[in-house]
Amino acid sequence: MQDSNLEALKRMKSISGHVKGIERMLETDTYCIDVIKQIQAVEAALGKVSGLLLEGHLHSCVITAVRGEDLGERERVLGEIADVFETAAKV
Amino acid sequence: MQDSNLEALKRMKSISGHVKGIERMLETDTYCIDVIKQIQAVEAALGKVSGLLLEGHLHSCVITAVRGEDLGERERVLGEIADVFETAAKV
Amino acid sequence: MQDSNLEALKRMKSISGHVKGIERMLETDTYCIDVIKQIQAVEAALGKVSGLLLEGHLHSCVITAVRGEDLGERERVLGEIADVFETAAKV
Amino acid sequence: MQDSNLEALKRMKSISGHVKGIERMLETDTYCIDVIKQIQAVEAALGKVSGLLLEGHLHSCVITAVRGEDLGERERVLGEIADVFETAAKV
Numbered sequence: 294m295q296d297s298n299l300e301a302l303k304r305m306k307s308i309s310g311h312v313k314g315i316e317r318m319l320e321t322d323t324y325c326i327d328v329i330k331q332i333q334a335v336e337a338a339l340g341k342v343s344g345l346l347l348e349g350h351l352h353s354c355v356i357t358a359v360r361g362e363d364l365g366e367r368e369r370v371l372g373e374i375a376d377v378f379e380t381a382a383k384v
Numbered sequence: 385m386q387d388s389n390l391e392a393l394k395r396m397k398s399i400s401g402h403v404k405g406i407e408r409m410l411e412t413d414t415y416c417i418d419v420i421k422q423i424q425a426v427e428a429a430l431g432k433v434s435g436l437l438l439e440g441h442l443h444s445c446v447i448t449a450v451r452g453e454d455l456g457e458r459e460r461v462l463g464e465i466a467d468v469f470e471t472a473a474k475v
Numbered sequence: 476m477q478d479s480n481l482e483a484l485k486r487m488k489s490i491s492g493h494v495k496g497i498e499r500m501l502e503t504d505t506y507c508i509d510v511i512k513q514i515q516a517v518e519a520a521l522g523k524v525s526g527l528l529l530e531g532h533l534h535s536c537v538i539t540a541v542r543g544e545d546l547g548e549r550e551r552v553l554g555e556i557a558d559v560f561e562t563a564a565k566v
Numbered sequence: 567m568q569d570s571n572l573e574a575l576k577r578m579k580s581i582s583g584h585v586k587g588i589e590r591m592l593e594t595d596t597y598c599i600d601v602i603k604q605i606q607a608v609e610a611a612l613g614k615v616s617g618l619l620l621e622g623h624l625h626s627c628v629i630t631a632v633r634g635e636d637l638g639e640r641e642r643v644l645g646e647i648a649d650v651f652e653t654a655a656k657v
Contacts, residue, residue, distance in 0.1 A: 294413060301419075302410040309407060312400045319393040322385060325441035326464045328392075329434045333471050336427050337656065343420045344652035350416035351644040359632040371624040373417045374647070379617035380424050381654035383565055383610065428565065435561035442553040450541040462533040465556070470526035472563035474519065474656055476595060483601075484592040491589060494582045501575040504567060507623035508646045510574075511616045515653050518609050525602045532598035555599045562606050 297349030304342050311335050340381075347377065388440030392433050399429050431472075438468065479531030483524050490520050522563075529559065570622030574615050581611050613654075620650065 294302075312335060318328050351374075358370035385393075403426060409419050442465075449461035476484075494517060500510050533556075540552035567575075585608060591601050624647075631643035 294410075298410055298413070298416075302407065305403065305407045305410060309400070309403045312396065312403050316393065316396045316400060319385075319389055319396060322389070325389075325437045325445065326468060329437050329441075329468050330471075332430050332434045332437075333468065336430050339423050339427050339430075340652070340655035343423045343655050344648065346416045346420050346423075347651050348644075348648040350420075351648060354416065355644070356632055356640070359629055367629070371621075371628070375617065375621040375624060377417060377420050377424065378620050378651055378654060379613070380421075381651060382613035382616050431561070431564035434564050435557065438560050439553075439557040442557060446553070447541055447549070450538055458538075462530075462537070466526065466530040466533060469529050469560055469563060470522070472560060473522035473525050476592075480592055480595070480598075484589065487585065487589045487592060491582070491585045494578065494585050498575065498578045498582060501567075501571055501578060504571070507571075507619045507627065508650060511619050511623075511650050512653075514612050514616045514619075515650065518612050521605050521609050521612075525605050528598045528602050528605075532602075536598065559599060559602050559606065562603075 295349045295353060297345050301342050301345045301349075304338065304345070308335055308338050308342070311338065343377070343381070347374070350374075386440045386444060388436050392436045392440075395429065395433050395436070399426055399433070402426050402429070434468070434472070438465070441465075477531045477535060479527050483527045483531075486520065486524050486527070490517055490524070493517050493520065525559070525563070529556070532556075568622045568626060570618050570625075574618045574622075577611065577615050577618070581608055581615070584608050584611070616650070616654070620647070623647075 311331070315328060315331050315335070318331065355370055355374070358367050361367065402422070406419060406422050406426070409422065446461055446465070449458050452458065493513070497510060497513050497517070500513065537552055537556070540549050543549065584604070588601060588604050588608070591604065628643055628647070631640050634640065
């Protein structure tokens with residue numbers, strides 16, 4: 294596993310615990326705004342993980358595909374990056 | 385528990401499973417872009433839960449605070465909404 | 476005009492200049508990443524303006540509607556806030 | 567100019583008009599929620615423009631840098647993409 298993926302996995306496990314904590318907050322009728330703030334914290338943490346994964350991906354698969362001679366594969370790989378960027382860039 | 389919170393809890397439990405699934409994807413070295421797309425799906429699902437919670441909050445605590453005579457409390461409650469909106473409105 | 480709206484107008488005028496600047500960057504073939512960063516700066520600035528406007532709105536129309544006796548109007552005003560929050564909370 | 571940049575420029579000009587329209591809405595004291603919705607529409611439009619620009623960039627500069635032999639330049643170009651993605655992926 295790439296270092297960036299190991300770090301991503303470590304963070305996802307921590308996010309998993311955070312999400313469980315939010316479930317408990319809802320079960321115990323915690324004040325809504327406090328729950329919303331925790332959800333926003335999880336969203337920020339997930340954004341960091343996607344960032345890490347994309348960075349690892351750029352430095353591995355993307356380099357391989359772009360330096361390779363298979364034009365279809367190159368297109369596919371670059372198109373995927375444009376796709377996830379557009380989703381991330383939505384309001 | 386308010387209906388909107390019950391629905392929010394149900395959704396958080398499903399998000400929790402989704403997050404566990406992403407951990408497994410990372411453990412089994414799934415293609416990064418597929419992992420990023422699942423993370424983006426979780427972010428969208430979390431956005432829906434915040435929306436539900438805010439709606440429930442507006443129709444309960446906010447009405448109580450705004451119709452009450454405690455001006456400090458009213459300020460506090462309205463300020464909180466402005467806060468979570470600003471966080472949500474960040475790029 | 477409310478103070479928060481005056482401030483919002485001042486900021487929109489500055490954003491307008493920023494957007495014009497980005498047009499010029501495109502016309503003069505500026506490096507794409509530099510243009511994207513300026514676009515992201517404009518998005519952040521717009522998020523601030525929405526935040527200001529919502530805050531002003533909460534402290535004026537929302538208080539009036541929620542303290543008023545017209546239940547339909549109250550619903551409408553609270554529903555609108557839930558709407559703009561959900562749009563802001565999207566991935 | 568690349569096709570994607572021409573399209574981006576066309577869209578920025580339209581966004582510029584949209585922003586001017588929002589200034590007028592503020593000057594004429596338009597209902598805040600309607601202004602916020604227009605701001606959110608501009609943010610969505612800006613997200614599309616960044617997406618277009620990134621796509622053009624991936625298919626030009628990025629291919630050149632990644633296929634070139636200058637490792638420092640390759641790092642720089644890939645790092646920039648990770649950067650703009652992380653900004654876009656923020657809550």
